[in-house]
Amino acid sequence: MRASPNITMTIIQTSISIVWKNAKWMFIVAIATSVLLSLLLVLMTYATQFFFDTTLAALKGDATLTYLIFVAIAIGVIEIVQKVISSLSNFVFDELQTIAEGGAGYLIHKKASSIEPISYENPEFLDDINRANEGARNCFNLFNAYLSFISFYIPYFLTIGIYLYTLKPILVVSLLFIFVPLFINNYLRAKVFTDLEDDAGALRRSYEYYERCIVDSEYFKETRILGAFSYFYKLYQASLQALNKKLWRVEVRGDLIELGMYLLTLLGYLGVLYLLLISLISGDISVGAFAAVFTSIAVAVSLANEMINVKMRRTASKLPTVINFINFLAIPERSGEFMNLCPADGVVLNNISFRYPGTAKNAIDHVSLTIHKEETIAIVGENGSGKSTLTKLILGMYTPDSGEIMINGKNVATVSPSSTYLGVTAVFQKFQRYKFSLENNISISDIDRDVTSEHLSQAVRNADVDIDSSSLFPEGYDTILSKEFDGVDLSGGQWQRVAIARGFYRHKNFIVLDEPTAAIDPIEETKLYQKFAEVAQNNTAIIVTHRLGSAKIADRIIVMDNGKIVEEGTHDSLMKMGKKYAEMYTAQAKWYENNSSMM
Incomplete structure (x- = not known):
């Protein structure tokens, strides 16, 4: 410089x-x-x-x-x-x-x-x-x-x-x-x-x-x-x-x-x-x-x-x-007028494309999608298919290079980022492990909300965090989640549950889970998604997952490949089509069957 x-x-x-x-x-x-x-x-x-x-x-x-x-x-x-x-x-x-x-x-x-x-x-x-x-x-x-x-x-x-x-x-x-x-x-x-x-x-x-x-x-x-x-x-x-x-x-x-x-x-x-x-x-x-x-x-x-x-x-x-x-x-900031948008009312993607800096290929290529109010959709696909990128575009974290994303009739590229952030809660695969107490790790997602035992208990219950375990949380909600500060170390799966509880604690009507259960075994994951289905009732929700069995709870499944939507429908309709989704689901089912027989 x-x-x-x-x-x-x-x-x-x-x-x-x-x-x-x-x-x-x-x-x-x-x-x-x-x-x-x-x-x-x-x-x-x-x-x-x-x-x-x-x-x-x-x-x-x-x-x-x-x-x-x-x-x-x-x-x-x-x-x-x-x-x-x-x-x-x-x-x-x-x-x-x-x-x-x-x-x-x-x-x-x-x-x-x-x-x-x-x-x-x-x-x-x-x-x-x-x-x-x-x-x-x-x-x-x-x-x-x-x-x-x-x-x-x-x-x-x-x-x-x-x-x-x-x-x-x-x-x-x-x-x-x-x-x-x-x-x-x-x-x-x-x-x-x-x-x-x-x-x-x-x-x-x-x-x-x-x-x-x-x-x-x-x-x-x-x-x-x-x-x-x-x-x-x-x-x-x-x-x-x-x-x-x-x-x-x-x-x-x-x-x-x-x-x-x-x-x-x-x-x-x-x-x-x-x-x-x-x-x-x-x-x-x-x-x-x-x-x-x-x-x-x-x-x-x-x-x-x-x-x-x-x-x-x-x-x-x-x-x-x-x-x-x-x-x-002096670097230009993302600007725009603040508007009280509500993504839970629905999000419309009109022919959007997006490319990461320094790459020659679109990560999202001419995608159109409408997410309806109180609908739960699952976005599935192989690694690198564009699932997480599409989610970040929907959330307003990224803006498309072409096309537009509309919420309440407004193009999100023209409003301030907080206009969309305030209406959503999300849990990502790469979540943060704060070296704080369990209470602070959960409540940090909504710092303007008064922390009560009722709100914490509800979030912990929905995320299946074993708060009563004296070995995991000897000091209850006051347990520091880091040995570096005289606390405890949690396993990857337990940390994911804490991160999910953090997302549930932020009480919003638009909920996103972007592959947050990778370190949780399939049986426990199924239970967790069943609870998520209960939480998602009367809300608008997105699930991003590579385990297709979990996608069954969605009202609609979006299948992505090479940055495009190649299929969409319910689990049953996609299986009847016998294309990409059915191929991936069958392959995963055989993998579980083979591993089960080996055990």
Whole structure:
């Protein structure tokens, strides 16, 4: 990603918005302490000149020792106040950074929830998220540098410049020979690291994924049993080495640039010292002024080096990730007017087609279908036939590339996603296993609903969750479903029941079960679907399944193949047709018969 011309202002505006919203007064204190600290440094320069001139006057008898001691005490007070303000400023900036990182992370999550879900099927978009998350963490580091530049460095260099101008105007011009090379160095380094970040996102995502495959609890059992540790470790090393190689090349280029600019800065510093000596010898400045300027120039060079070669150098390497963060926030969201649509009243699909990003073939190809109010339909087909994709289109998660999906006479592509989401409940094959209590795992599907034992019990009963089992749920609904947090581990089948209970708890009139029973044996699955048939009464429901015996409970069965609807009807009518459905059903029945005889 490349920076737009006003990217710096956008970063500042975004950061100020985050900080102002979450810590307004702390932000004001940060600016005030930073400005005050810069002025105290300049005041110390004036005090130093005054101290040396007073000391020289005391030696000549033109000033008393008491007055000299008073000046020394004043310098000490300034130094103490400066240290206190510096400590306060550092504390405030550290707190602001924590708050800002949290605020930036919130913006990432909010934005991600508003982007078209189909974007998550695009690897480039996943790289963008990875880069944006990295940029969110670095955003305030960069903002901190900008804020320090505006509230500390500019006031300091402006006032010290005025001080030098009053002594000898040429001293101000000579300072440019010190600072300009530092700015050039920062600009060139920023450009080098921007070029790096354009290539680093995919590599970073790769090695982070391989690392999870090695150490995460989600993977470790299979990794250990299959002996795949060395395989993933090699992939991890290869991707990390490739990233480090790119970083090394960029660092070498940056260091060479820095070395050249540092030599120019050194020449400028020597030039200022030469002018000071000439001015002192010629009597243009006093000994006190010489000492103060000599000290202030050293401080100015040190601060300039800190500002440009430390803070801005550090942030130059982070700038590309922050640009990615800003650009991610600018990605267009799925928009549309909110309308209180009710999918349970029926859904009409008019000749819709859909293709995943980066593929050459339609996943859904010219499909037309009408789902009637209070009808239960089953969508069946072989793996890859388009069952789950069609379901996501019906739910409004994806929008078709052509054709239209109508609910209550409105095209869902023209309304906000929440217009359809609010009216449905769904359980998918790839459900989430939250490391929460059983109660929270179930009630999270409807957070606006008051949690009652009656609602929980009904959902658990419908999903056949054995809540009375002391071994499965020793603390009842308060049982934490993760050993990582001193809870319990559930089997795949038990987790699926919990996920189904979660779907049933969200009391809506449009219910979708997208193959949520893969880890449950066929007998228990049949019982579960019988309960589902009871729940689905007087509601509109969709079942997606590869076990055709479960499809019998549907009022109508939709058979898919290669993204098309090839058959539809009841179980009996489809069996009489003797085509795709009958072929699949017969094959499954024979499989169960053969396995039953073997047992």
